[in-house]
Amino acid sequence: MESELFDLEKLKFPIGEFQKPNLITTDNLKNWIAIIEEFPSKVKLLTENLSVKELNWIYRPDGWKIKQLIHHCADSHMNSFIRFKLALTEEMPIIKPYEEDQWAELQDGLADDLSASVLIIEGVHARWVYLLKSFGEKELKRQFIHPATNKISTLEETIGMYAWHCNHHLAHIEQALLYKGQF
Template sequence: MEQNIEKLKYPIGKFQKPQNIDRNTIEGWMKIIEAFPKKLSDETKDLTEQELEKQYRPNGWTIKQVVNHCADSHINSLVRFKLALTEDIPTIKPYSENLWAELSDSKYLSIKSSLKILEGLHERWINLLKSLSEKDFEKAFIHPETQERISLKTNLGIYAWHCEHHLAHVINAKKN
């Protein structure tokens, strides 16, 4: 049972940082981030309010919460990129994603606003990412919960994974 819950939590597995993150890897991750808003919109466009309440696992978030979480999370990620690009290894501000997912705008509001946010946010994010040099991708921030120094190229990989991870949650929830 525990193994099955882990598979439902992480349908594509946990993020695995490659030993070498080269330009091809970065470009592949950027394509995933660029395509995500349309893929998420396509997966959710015909869902009823009742279907948006489906969960991807027992005691997990609903499709609505997953979509709204992606908007929240990706806003935070873009801010982290900008902080790392404009400050010297800043310590970022974490947030409690589970508590955010329980707020009314995550739990009850239509996903339409989050899909619009993601569309515009990803357009800006990709524009920024395409302008970065290899040196820029080496810039980093500190995550205060782990004290880990996270480079922008690693964070890019984490968020490419994040896109595919939550897209799989939506697809799996639709099957339930």
């Protein structure tokens, strides 16, 4: 396939970039939590029968392989779960960022066996959703600071961001499968 036929931004963001609503409603939160809850089963369904060749398909030119996307989601969602717990137990903590591109290139991020990362995703999401469903208004308004941007984020907006993150990477996997990694 000729990559000039593809819009690189559309390949990077097949569902668009995250757009935080001006007002986060109870319905937004319920929908976002449902997306986070369903993510592990959707990942498993999309990847459980893939060959090693298919796991190495990329979703865009210079993009990650399917296997890297799965390992990244395990890494990212573990970090997010910890950030939620920090925000719930500390006053406006400064969270610890990590170099996701470098993590994706470590040996565990390149492993063809997805089983450990899928188990991490299943376990983290089960605990995360259990925690999210317990939130009242006070917990939703808890905040943390990202030191790279000095941005203050509330937990309620971060729930939306990670629901988007789930759908964003599911769309990447579907894209890689649709185009058979031919970029």
